[in-house]
Amino acid sequence: MFKILHTSDWHMGKKLAGYDRSDEFEEFFAFLKNVISQRKPDVLLISGDVFDTGSPSNETAKRYCSLMVELHCEFPCLQIVVTSGNHDSPSFLDINAKVLEYFSAVVSASVEYVDGQIFWEGLIKEIKVSNQVAAIVCAVPYLRAGDLRRVGEDAGIKEFFEILYQHAEKVRGNRNIPIIATGHFTSLGVTTSDGTAAVGGMSGVDTDSFPPFDYIGLGHIHKAQRCGTRENIRYSGSPVAYSFAEKAIIKSVTEVCFDGKDVFNIEIVDIPQTVELLIIPPEPGDMFEVEFACKSLPDDKDFFVEVNIKPEFKTPENKSRVINEFLAGKKARFCNWHFVKQKNFDDIYYGHQGVDAHEFKNANPLDIISQIYKRNYSKDLEPKYLKMLNEILEQK
Numbered sequence: 001m002f003k004i005l006h007t008s009d010w011h012m013g014k015k016l017a018g019y020d021r022s023d024e025f026e027e028f029f030a031f032l033k034n035v036i037s038q039r040k041p042d043v044l045l046i047s048g049d050v051f052d053t054g055s056p057s058n059e060t061a062k063r064y065c066s067l068m069v070e071l072h073c074e075f076p077c078l079q080i081v082v083t084s085g086n087h088d089s090p091s092f093l094d095i096n097a098k099v100l101e102y103f104s105a106v107v108s109a110s111v112e113y114v115d116g117q118i119f120w121e122g123l124i125k126e127i128k129v130s131n132q133v134a135a136i137v138c139a140v141p142y143l144r145a146g147d148l149r150r151v152g153e154d155a156g157i158k159e160f161f162e163i164l165y166q167h168a169e170k171v172r173g174n175r176n177i178p179i180i181a182t183g184h185f186t187s188l189g190v191t192t193s194d195g196t197a198a199v200g201g202m203s204g205v206d207t208d209s210f211p212p213f214d215y216i217g218l219g220h221i222h223k224a225q226r227c228g229t230r231e232n233i234r235y236s237g238s239p240v241a242y243s244f245a246e247k248a249i250i251k252s253v254t255e256v257c258f259d260g261k262d263v264f265n266i267e268i269v270d271i272p273q274t275v276e277l278l279i280i281p282p283e284p285g286d287m288f289e290v291e292f293a294c295k296s297l298p299d300d301k302d303f304f305v306e307v308n309i310k311p312e313f314k315t316p317e318n319k320s321r322v323i324n325e326f327l328a329g330k331k332a333r334f335c336n337w338h339f340v341k342q343k344n345f346d347d348i349y350y351g352h353q354g355v356d357a358h359e360f361k362n363a364n365p366l367d368i369i370s371q372i373y374k375r376n377y378s379k380d381l382e383p384k385y386l387k388m389l390n391e392i393l394e395q396k
Helices: 022-039 059-072 090-095 097-103 144-150 157-172 287-294 319-326 345-350 355-361 367-378 383-394
Strands: 002-007 041-047 079-083 105-108 124-129 132-138 178-185 215-219 225-227 232-237 251-259 260-272 276-285 304-310 335-337
Touching: 002 022, 002 132, 002 215, 022 215, 022 251, 022 367, 041 132, 041 215, 059 079, 079 090, 079 097, 079 178, 090 097, 090 335, 097 105, 124 157, 132 232, 157 276, 157 355, 232 260, 276 345, 287 304, 287 319, 319 335, 367 383
Parallel strands: 002 041, 041 079, 079 105, 132 178, 178 215, 215 232, 276 304, 304 335
Antiparallel strands: 002 251, 124 132, 225 232, 251 260
């Protein structure tokens, strides 16, 4: 039996309303070590967005490296595969890649080229257990427009994976071992953090038509779920809530067990959350209701709080001081006011839901453009135009 533990979207260094979240990450790392100790996976798969920004703080970078060393020292048989996400800087991830090889960690930060062509073999890693090759991992980093252009003028992510699978099959030969891949993109039809379905085009890839990898461990979407109709193509989701849009999402890691090349069991392992995200009161209230809700919170439990106030009320200029006075003596931390846009005629006519500031800030620009185009013209924006827009966004 061969076993992997799939996780992604750590976003190390992420703050919420300026508050440090190191304690939450430490709780996750302790949980992760406990799961590895109990379940004894052969590979830990980290599918992108290790860091929240391309330039993480020295302290965050140091903690990442020390964690890799700790995992190797505590679990010397564990192999780690790290791939980049859209939040990661490939050059930053590459800085310690060679050093981390000595601690059984493979880092795939970007697609390599030889003589201007994609070096496919560089993405394919043979994983050994007891000196025998037990699996092949195609460590696919976040793919950029330039990578896809090397595949073909109109090639997309699907075409990239098709060619990669052909190379991986040659490496596997007749051996009864799985071919596992990583990826960092949006699969068509999955549910995003705010509960909406992903749209098509460049920002929604049809994974149902992907080649028959034995497992594809994806990152980018923060909610754990399968993709389309295939149980073996999955998002593990993020371990820590990225924003209040994720307050109701159960966080987890994914254990995948193989018998030869066949998946025989997939199990979702829930991650306990040490800090709860609350929107209070549950329904928009006036300042008296807000005060009551704040003062009703338990004194000794840690919360991140958004205050849900009626749209017709203006927030006071000294809002932080006012709410912090309501929360005096409590561990709860005030983050922001929670506003939901009231529906106007356009929203009602087209069936759009209001979004809060967090959801809008973290939305994919291509999703927004695609939805507006489809609303106005009743058809999807052509992939070639989405491709051009994606290239523009990557150059910012």
